[in-house]
Structure formats: structure tokens, C-alpha cells
Amino acid sequence: MEKIKILIADDVEDIVNVVKKTLSLEADTFEVVGSAGNGQEALDLIPTVKPDIVLMDINMPVLNGLEATEQITKEYPGVAVIMMSVQGEAEYLKKAMFHGAKEFIIKPFNYEGLVETIKTTHQRHREMQKNIVPKEEKEREGKLLTYFSSKGGVGKSILSLNSAITLSQEKNQKVLLLDLDLQFSDISILVNKYNEQTILDLVDEGQLNTHQEIEPYLYEYNENLDMLFAPGKPEAAEYISKASIERILKTLKPKYDIIIVDTGINFDDNTLYILDHAERIFFVSTMEIASLKNTKLGLNVMESLGYDQNKVKLVINRYNTKFGVSKGDVEAVFKDGIYAMIPDEEKIVSLSVNRGEPFAGKGRLGKTKIEKAIEAMCNGILE
Numbered sequence: 576m577e578k579i580k581i582l583i584a585d586d587v588e589d590i591v592n593v594v595k596k597t598l599s600l601e602a603d604t605f606e607v608v609g610s611a612g613n614g615q616e617a618l619d620l621i622p623t624v625k626p627d628i629v630l631m632d633i634n635m636p637v638l639n640g641l642e643a644t645e646q647i648t649k650e651y652p653g654v655a656v657i658m659m660s661v662q663g664e665a666e667y668l669k670k671a672m673f674h675g676a677k678e679f680i681i682k683p684f685n686y687e688g689l690v691e692t693i694k695t696t697h698q699r700h701r702e703m704q705k706n707i708v709p710k711e712e713k714e715r716e717g718k719l720l721t722y723f724s725s726k727g728g729v730g731k732s733i734l735s736l737n738s739a740i741t742l743s744q745e746k747n748q749k750v751l752l753l754d755l756d757l758q759f760s761d762i763s764i765l766v767n768k769y770n771e772q773t774i775l776d777l778v779d780e781g782q783l784n785t786h787q788e789i790e791p792y793l794y795e796y797n798e799n800l801d802m803l804f805a806p807g808k809p810e811a812a813e814y815i816s817k818a819s820i821e822r823i824l825k826t827l828k829p830k831y832d833i834i835i836v837d838t839g840i841n842f843d844d845n846t847l848y849i850l851d852h853a854e855r856i857f858f859v860s861t862m863e864i865a866s867l868k869n870t871k872l873g874l875n876v877m878e879s880l881g882y883d884q885n886k887v888k889l890v891i892n893r894y895n896t897k898f899g900v901s902k903g904d905v906e907a908v909f910k911d912g913i914y915a916m917i918p919d920e921e922k923i924v925s926l927s928v929n930r931g932e933p934f935a936g937k938g939r940l941g942k943t944k945i946e947k948a949i950e951a952m953c954n955g956i957l958e
């Protein structure tokens with residue numbers, strides 16, 4: 576078994592020696608890795624001696640035990656502090672616990688008390704640490720999803736954006752929305768952000784190897800949702816290579832639960848790369864005959880690319896009956912069925928587009944039909 580490493584901080588040398596002696600009686604269990612005469616010394620020693628436990632006196636010169644405990648708890652959460660105090664310092668002790676100390680022992684201590692306190696505190700602290708995964712460092716899955724269509728204007732951008740918001744706000748997923756419709760940059764317009772950095776700035780000036788390097792180019796829509804906008808200059812598409820996109824995705828993947836890509840309608844290299852690597856493609860169509868026809872052809876292409884039915888899902892947007900085509904008619908044509916039906920809500924959607932304010936995630940009590948339909952689609956994504 577690994578020994579419990581202990582750092583002793585007390586300005587009274589006798590105490591340090593007594594503790595050392597006591598712990599040396601169980602040399603198989605404990606190892607005193609250092610001693611300090613005040614809180615500051617203790618803090619300075621931690622990175623080198625890497626203790627599991629700090630036995631800390633309360634009253635010490637330079638930096639007292641309370642402040643030192645607070646700093647240790649903040650900076651080295653893996654280290655547990657046990658306060659040592661004399662009878663009558665109850666108030667201080669309470670404070671110490673408040674500042675992050677895990678336990679206390681009263682001086683003068685007996686052998687068993689000291690040994691037992693250290694062992695149980697160490698055990699408990701280790702158990703606790705196991706359950707804490709720092710939010711920042713948690714590796715995420717970075718599930719890649721994309722909306723695609725073989726005809727323009729069917730609602731890819733509206734659905735990408737509003738599903739990204741729903742997943743981030745209502746399903747508590749960490750989401751990246753990546754606008755790869757490089758020529759028209761719909762997403763930045765839909766959220767009313769015209770002067771933000773785009774993927775062109777990133778590829779132009781930035782390094783793509785770490786999240787820190789990419790972060791300044793991301794727009795934080797909410798705590799859980801970042802967006803990387805498209806440049807909106809038709810000529811810009813040439814500057815953004817498949818290799819850069821590959822690099823960006825590789826770097827960002829572990830930072831997000833879900834990455835949603837809004838594509839243009841060109842079957843170019845970049846789009847193909849995304850389609851190839853997506854776990855799911857939402858093929859978007861409206862109920863118009865022309866759109867349905869193009870969708871049928873597009874789905875055939877997907878099949879010939881070897882994408883199976885788990886990967887490609889048909890989403891009917893702007894569902895209504897005014898085209899004289901029913902849900903049943905559509906289902907008869909598409910053998911794998913319809914994955915989601917998003918109603919035609921002209922008023923809500925147009926208002927949202929014109930104002931540059933997405934309709935999802937407004938936190939209204941009564942959800943509209945279109946919000947509910949998008950939420951249902953998002954539930955499917957999380958299954």
C-alpha cells in the first residue's frame with residue numbers, strides 16, 4: 576500500500592518532533608515528507624513534497640494556519656488539511672473548517688487519536704476526490720451532427736441554430752455550432768452579430784492546436800453554447816481548407832458534447848468531409864414537390880456513399896398541408912420514414928429572422944409548437 580504523505584506545519588519545534596516521532600511508529604503507513612515553521616513555508620513546500628495531508632497549527636507567524644488552509648484548499652484540492660489546536664480555540668476551529676480544513680485534532684494528542692484521525696481523513700478525502708471531475712478537464716464526446724439539404728432555403732440554418740440552443744439550454748449539453756456555409760454566413764445574421772470574428776480570422780491568424788488558441792475566435796452565445804461564424808464572403812471559401820476544418824474539429828471535439836455543423840448546399844470537399852465524419856446527418860426537406868424530389872435524389876447519393884439509415888435522417892421542415900401533400904404521401908416515398916416534422920410557423924420564424932433573435936430558449940412558459948417539435952428532435956439526438 577502506498578504510504579500517506581504528511582507535511583507538518585507548526586512554529587513550535589517540539590510539536591513537530593513529537594508528531595514525527597509518533598508517526599514513525601507506523602512507518603509502513605506514514606511518511607513525513609516535510610515540515611514548515613509557518614503557513615507560507617507550508618504552501619511553498621507543497622509542489623515539491625506533494626503531501627496527501629497537511630497537519631496545520633492555527634497560530635503561526637507570517638501566514639497563519641487559517642489563511643494557509645484556505646489557499647491550500649483552493650490551489651491544491653487533492654491535499655487535505657487537518658488543523659492542530661489547543662483546547663479553547665473552538666472559534667478558530669470553526670473558522671478553519673469553514674476555510675476548508677477537513678478535520679481537527681486537539682493538542683496535546685495521544686498516539687491513537689493522531690493516527691486514526693489521519694487515516695480516516697485521508698480515506699474520506701480520497702473517496703471524495705474520486706467523484707469530482709473538474710468541469711474544465713472532463714473529456715467530452717464531441718458528437719458531430721449536421722444539417723444538410725440538396726436544395727437551398729429549406730431551413731438548415733434555422734434548425735441548426737435553434738436545436739443548438741435547445742440542447743445547450745434545456746438539455747444542458749455543451750454545444751459548438753459551426754457555420755460552414757462559408758459563403759453566406761447565415762448563423763451570425765440569425766443572432767444579429769455582424770462584427771464578430773469568423774473562421775476566416777481563425778484560419779488566417781490563429782493556431783489551431785489547442786482550445787486556448789481557438790477560443791478567442793468563438794462567440795459565446797450562452798454558457799453552454801459557442802459559435803464559430805462563417806465569413807460571409809463568397810471568395811473566402813477558398814482559403815478554408817479541409818485540413819483546417821479537420822484540425823479545428825480535432826482540437827475542439829473533447830471540449831463539447833455535441834458539435835452541430837450548418838452546411839451550404841454545395842457538395843464541396845469541406846461539406847463532404849463533414850458528411851463523412853458526422854454521426855448523424857439531418858437531411859432537411861420541405862413538403863414542396865421540388866424539394867421532395869431533390870431530397871429523394873440526395874438520399875440516393877447518401878446511400879451510394881455508404882451512409883446507413885442510422886446516420887441519415889429525414890427531417891421535414893415547414894410542415895403544413897397547403898401543398899396538397901400529406902405526411903402519409905411523404906412516408907410512402909421515403910422507406911426509412913420521417914425522423915422529425917417541424918411545423919410551418921411563418922410568423923414566429925420570420926419575426927425571429929428579422930430581429931436576429933432565435934425563437935428557441937426564450938424561457939417562456941408556454942412553448943410553441945415549433946419549439947416543442949425541435950425539442951422532440953433534440954431528445955432523439957441524446958438517445
Ligand SMILES: Nc1ncnc2c1ncn2[C@@H]1O[C@H](COP(=O)(O)OP(=O)(O)OP(=O)(O)O)[C@@H](O)[C@H]1O
Nearest residue numbers: 727728729730731732733893918919920921924928
Ligand atoms: N419552420 C419554419 N416555418 C416557417 N418558416 C421557416 C421555417 N423554417 C425556415 N423558414 C423560413 O425559411 C427561410 C430559410 O431558412 P434557412 O435560412 O434556415 O434555410 P437554409 O436551408 O439554411 O437556407 P440556405 O440554403 O440559404 O442556407 C427562413 O428565413 C425562414 O423565413
Ligand SMILES: [Mg+2]
Nearest residue numbers: 731732756761
Ligand atoms: Mg443556411
